[in-house]
Amino acid sequence: xxxxxxxxxxxxxxxxxxxxxxxxxxxxxxxxxxxxxxxxxxxxxxxxxxxxxxxxxxxxxxxxxxxxxxxxxxxxxxxxxxxxxxxxxxxxxxxxxxxxxxxxxxxxxxxxxxxxxxxxxxxxxxxxxxxxxxxxxxxxxxxxxxxxxxxxxxxxxxxxxxxxxxxxxxxxxxxxxxxxxxxxxxxxxxxxxxxxxxxxxxxxxxxxxxxxxxxxxxxxxxxxxxxxxxxxxxxxxxxxxxxxxxxxxxxxxxxxxxxxxxxxxxxxxxxxxxxxxxxxxxxxxxxxxxxxxxxxxxxxxxxxxxxxxxxxxxxxxxxxxxxxxxxxxxxxxxxxxxxxxxxxxxxxxxxxxx
Amino acid sequence: xxxxxxxxxxxxxxxxxxxxxxxxxxxxxxxxxxxxxxxxxxxxxxxxxxxxxxxxxxxxxxxxxxxxxxxxxxxxxxxxxxxxxxxxxxxxxxxxxxxxxxxxxxxxxxxxxxxxxxxxxxxxxxxxxxxxxxxxxxxxxxxxxxxxxxxxxxxxxxxxxxxxxxxxxxxxxxxxxxxxxxxxxxxxxxxxxxxxxxxxxxxxxxxxxxxxxxxxxxxxxxxxxxxxxxxxxxxxxxxxxxxxxxxxxxxxxxxxxxxxxxxxxxxxxxxxxxxxxxxxxxxxxxxxxxxxxxxxxxxxxxxxxxxxxxxxxxxxxxxxxxxxxxxxxxxxxxxxxxxxxxxxxxxxxxxxxx
Numbered sequence: 001x002x003x004x005x006x007x008x009x010x011x012x013x014x015x016x017x018x019x020x021x022x023x024x025x026x027x028x029x030x031x032x033x034x035x036x037x038x039x040x041x042x043x044x045x046x047x048x049x050x051x052x053x054x055x056x057x058x059x060x061x062x063x064x065x066x067x068x069x070x071x072x073x074x075x076x077x078x079x080x081x082x083x084x085x086x087x088x089x090x091x092x093x094x095x096x097x098x099x100x101x102x103x104x105x106x107x108x109x110x111x112x113x114x115x116x117x118x119x120x121x122x123x124x125x126x127x128x129x130x131x132x133x134x135x136x137x138x139x140x141x142x143x144x145x146x147x148x149x150x151x152x153x154x155x156x157x158x159x160x161x162x163x164x165x166x167x168x169x170x171x172x173x174x175x176x177x178x179x180x181x182x183x184x185x186x187x188x189x190x191x192x193x194x195x196x197x198x199x200x201x202x203x204x205x206x207x208x209x210x211x212x213x214x215x216x217x218x219x220x221x222x223x224x225x226x227x228x229x230x231x232x233x234x235x236x237x238x239x240x241x242x243x244x245x246x247x248x249x250x251x252x253x254x255x256x257x258x259x260x261x262x263x264x265x266x267x268x269x270x271x272x273x274x275x276x277x278x279x280x281x282x283x284x285x286x287x288x289x290x291x292x293x294x295x296x297x298x299x300x301x302x303x304x305x306x307x308x309x310x311x312x313x314x315x316x317x318x319x320x321x322x323x324x325x326x327x328x329x330x331x332x333x334x335x336x337x338x339x340x341x342x343x344x345x346x347x348x349x350x351x352x353x354x
Numbered sequence: 355x356x357x358x359x360x361x362x363x364x365x366x367x368x369x370x371x372x373x374x375x376x377x378x379x380x381x382x383x384x385x386x387x388x389x390x391x392x393x394x395x396x397x398x399x400x401x402x403x404x405x406x407x408x409x410x411x412x413x414x415x416x417x418x419x420x421x422x423x424x425x426x427x428x429x430x431x432x433x434x435x436x437x438x439x440x441x442x443x444x445x446x447x448x449x450x451x452x453x454x455x456x457x458x459x460x461x462x463x464x465x466x467x468x469x470x471x472x473x474x475x476x477x478x479x480x481x482x483x484x485x486x487x488x489x490x491x492x493x494x495x496x497x498x499x500x501x502x503x504x505x506x507x508x509x510x511x512x513x514x515x516x517x518x519x520x521x522x523x524x525x526x527x528x529x530x531x532x533x534x535x536x537x538x539x540x541x542x543x544x545x546x547x548x549x550x551x552x553x554x555x556x557x558x559x560x561x562x563x564x565x566x567x568x569x570x571x572x573x574x575x576x577x578x579x580x581x582x583x584x585x586x587x588x589x590x591x592x593x594x595x596x597x598x599x600x601x602x603x604x605x606x607x608x609x610x611x612x613x614x615x616x617x618x619x620x621x622x623x624x625x626x627x628x629x630x631x632x633x634x635x636x637x638x639x640x641x642x643x644x645x646x647x648x649x650x651x652x653x654x655x656x657x658x659x660x661x662x663x664x665x666x667x668x669x670x671x672x673x674x675x676x677x678x679x680x681x682x683x684x685x686x687x688x689x690x691x692x693x694x695x696x697x698x699x700x701x702x703x704x705x706x707x708x
Contacts, residue, residue: 118597119604158604240594241692248475249681250512312677322673323666326680327603334688338595 021079021209027279032200035065066096071275075221081204091192098183105173111304120158157320218276225269237340245337260302267295291346298339305332373634375433375563381633386554389419420450425629429575435558445546452537455530463523465658474512511674572630579623591694599691614656621649648697655689
């Protein structure tokens with residue numbers, strides 16, 4: 001697991017030796033094995049927390065390995081059997097998307113309820129301190145599942161907004177849970193799992209793969225990332241309180257935040273780059289991980305802001321509820337801006353030092 | 355007028371020669387003369403824009419001189435006849451407060467309508483560009499009167515919120531205008547004006563004043579400022595996106611922003627220091643002016659946020675209106691945070707270089 005062996009940054013120093021398709025095969029085999037292990041674990045837990053292992057951990061591990069296999073199929077495409085990889089990739093995307101929804105709704109609700117508590121100046125009952133936005137370029141810590149705080153000391157508006165979001169996002173999460181369980185029992189899923197089981201022993205490399213250097217393909221992935229990041233409005237993002245993220249906060253545009261899309265795209269390209277790098281070296285680049293976390297935070301805040309705006313469009317809500325949702329929306333849009341600032345700070349260091 | 359002769363910063367270098375009560379007398383005489391000139395100008399314009407001079411300019415000039423006379427009476431109290439200054443100071447405070455209200459409501463409305471347009475992603479019809487928060491430590495430029503933008507391209511919620519704020523703040527402003535006109539015609543005002551007319555020729559210094567150095571009293575004013583500024587949470591303020599200003603955004607506390615009070619207090623102490631400095635040297639310290647403008651912006655945003663919150667408590671408003679007011683409130687609270695950051699950046703430079 002990448003996050004377990006954090007080491008001092010060790011930039012990938014050019015072509016130190018040649019890494020070929022054999023390394024790719026090894027990486028894919030280990031990810032496939034990881035997938036099968038997580039799947040077994042998930043089945044043993046029965047999809048509920050009754051088993052010895054947390055099914056959420058198993059689902060997370062499943063998604064982890066699926067993302068990595070999918071990314072490798074993309075980045076190192078020329079080294080792999082085309083028919084096989086072209087048929088597997090959309091299936092992996094479907095699986096990753098389906099398995100991720102429940103967790104996404106859960107953490108979105110947590111984020112919004114914590115924000116409501118912070119905005120109410122309420123003392124958070126569990127941790128004893130009010131969780132605030134992270135002050136500097138440090139990314140937010142990985143979101144650990146937190147118990148939903150009680151609503152004892154919220155205003156009526158904040159409490160009602162919290163109840164409304166709770167209702168809407170819990171419903172969405174429950175549906176996502178059913179969909180994921182259904183997916184895991186489907187013949188479509190069994191076909192994917194069979195495919196990955198084969199991959200655990202036999203990687204369908206093309207003939208030339210064992211003599212092909214992986215570096216140019218990995219470098220191309222990095223180049224796509226660098227180009228996309230360079231096109232981001234990083235100068236603006238580097239000026240604190242530039243107020244850009246909220247510019248369309250009250251826009252009549254039904255899709256109010258097209259400005260987020262390039263950042264989401266860089267988030268995906270950064271992930272592809274990180275996974276390609278994993279194939280080449282076991283060393284974790286902490287700055288890449290930090291930059292990734294900034295963009296995760298950006299995505300989470302962006303979606304939480306959209307959920308608050310969407311809840312505010314519920315018919316027949318009280319004005320106090322709508323007001324609280326407006327404050328909450330703006331707060332999360334500022335989190336979006338804060339995440340961009342944090343990414344800019346991190347990325348700037350990155351490009352200077354490499 | 356201080357803002358007209360901006361010069362490179364020239365820090366007050368210790369006790370260069372002795373400045374005594376004579377300088378104070380000269381300063382008070384010139385401020386009193388300025389007051390009388392502005393008063394004449396205001397009367398000639400008849401309180402309406404029909405005259406050759408803008409009555410708003412005249413009112414501003416009146417407030418300027420009243421603030422300076424009042425501040426000097428406070429800072430250099432031991433050099434002035436006690437009975438006289440103790441009786442005049444509350445009258446000056448009353449006058450300054452009464453005369454300032456109309457302008458305050460006017461600029462608050464402008465600020466909020468501009469923000470609503472920015473939040474709607476609307477192109478501002480007059481200046482052609484969207485006014486955004488100032489990116490770095492630069493303070494916002496002095497608010498020039500801007501025409502109220504039209505509401506053609508706002509969402510329903512933003513348009514309704516704008517109309518509600520327009521109605522409420524225009525009413526308050528009209529009342530403040532009447533109150534100010536009434537005050538200027540009152541016998542209470544005439545007594546103040548007579549007092550200031552005497553001051554223009556005859557400053558009631560105590561006997562020892564012409565032999566007393568003003569520096570210790572001015573230094574005491576600076577010390578009060580420095581102490582109060584040092585007690586501000588400047589470390590937090592210096593971390594961009596610390597999310598402090600919105601912490602009580604949904605607080606059940608009826609007075610939701612006690613955290614602003616120390617900043618407002620520093621704003622007043624900074625003004626006292628600046629005016630005391632004016633008595634001693636004609637050189638304008640640009641950094642002090644910048645710091646002052648940051649705290650003006652802090653105060654303006656704080657009051658605009660409160661006005662948005664207050665408008666949201668209007669009975670029977672639509673949820674969409676309340677939502678827009680919530681977004682607007684949070685936006686202005688972030689302006690509060692941005693102003694604190696800008697002040698911190700400016701103040702840090704200040705204390706390092708002096």
